[in-house]
Amino acid sequence: MDKTITKGLLFFLLMTITGINCFAQINKEEKPFTSSWQIGAFGGFAQYYGDISNKSYLKKFSGETNLSFGLMVRRHFDENFGFGVSFNRANLYSVKDFKADGVTAVNLEYDGLINHFTIHSYLNFSNFFWGYSERTLNLYGTLGLGYVSWTGSSLRNSQTGAVVIDYSTAATNNFKNSSVTFPATLGAEFKLSSNLKLTFECTLLTLLSDDMDYYRDGYQYDIVTQTHKIPDFEENIKSGYPYDIVTLTHVGLSYFIGGQKKQKKERMLPSENRQYEPVFPINVIDYEVYNDPPETKKKNQIPALTIATPPKEMIVTKAIPAFEFRVQIYAKTQRIQGQLAVYRNVTFEYPIQENFYNGIYRYSTGSFQSYAEAEAYAHTLQNRGVYDAFVVAYRNNERIQITTEMKKN
Incomplete structure (x- = not known):
């Protein structure tokens, strides 16, 4: 060898x-x-x-x-x-x-x-x-x-x-x-x-x-x-x-x-940095109404919510600001008659307002002068089960885009 x-x-x-x-x-x-x-x-x-x-x-x-x-x-x-x-x-x-x-x-x-x-x-x-x-x-x-x-x-x-x-x-x-x-x-x-x-x-x-x-x-x-x-x-x-x-x-x-392929996890931003106003138009989903799940405790009786119809003529006074923040909770291609059945067990502190634009009925609640107040209320509604709640802005009852300057109010 x-x-x-x-x-x-x-x-x-x-x-x-x-x-x-x-x-x-x-x-x-x-x-x-x-x-x-x-x-x-x-x-x-x-x-x-x-x-x-x-x-x-x-x-x-x-x-x-x-x-x-x-x-x-x-x-x-x-x-x-x-x-x-x-x-x-x-x-x-x-x-x-x-x-x-x-x-x-x-x-x-x-x-x-x-x-x-x-x-x-x-x-x-x-x-x-x-x-x-x-x-x-x-x-x-x-x-x-x-x-x-x-x-x-x-x-x-x-x-x-x-x-x-x-x-x-x-x-x-x-x-x-x-x-x-x-x-x-x-x-x-x-x-x-x-x-x-x-x-x-x-x-x-x-x-x-x-x-x-x-x-x-x-x-x-x-x-x-x-x-x-x-x-x-x-x-x-x-x-x-x-x-x-x-x-x-x-x-x-x-x-x-x-040996399976690793799934890349999407990094979630902190809640204070999340943007609730969509930058691009979103597809409207028709929500289905399901029967209530079995209850383990007695529910509080909540009075039926009525949708406030916006007045045909708005009187502009000096006290009315240039814009207001609201929290949008629902959107549908067909108009809702009466109360929102899908959220009949959720408590809202403010009336629900209806706005129609571009073939879509949008339902929002609240009127806030600062973005921070509106965002806090959106989080409150999310915790109550309104998971699609997010902040929007209106001027003269018409939807407008939220800018960086507006968020500073």
């Missing part, structure tokens, strides 16, 4: 995981999503590439492809980054009949069973490069650090079936039954619903070991062939991969928990 390469890969993985998680924390306040959990199960097939292998990817489908399955749990810090753990169990099978020259017979087959545990960092390529969107398809990748064991594996003579070496005799022959791994994954995620996703991914699993198939070099196997008396096994076999490799292709289902 090349110690320089190993140290370089470990350093690269550490910096990648640290950088991704630091970046996620830095941008946490700027992202519109809360963190979420992803739980998934997957299944597919596995293929082995190493010393006991001389077939390409497609050719391995003719007998050298076995089942693989596993589970995964992942924490998403935001819509881009995540960190997770997974477990994978796979069967491996590979045959090598000839050496690289295609003439010299080898006649070995590897039958393996691996258990693989990994921790990994996650990056959503679609959101990272093109911005977040509610896509049906997202592309992603993972990079991790793992541990794999292949107890239960064996190397046999493909002609006779005789066991050359297996996990029980590996230590005696200076072979290991486990290794550190570097898994790298590329995947696609299809949205089935807001929480359920279908995933398709391919993983390249690189072992920091050449011992998975119990085949390392000619000297090692010269000892083995003498022990097991397998003929025609040359001492100078030098071909093969420096590290064993496993490819995993999986289809899975994942369920997401949490």
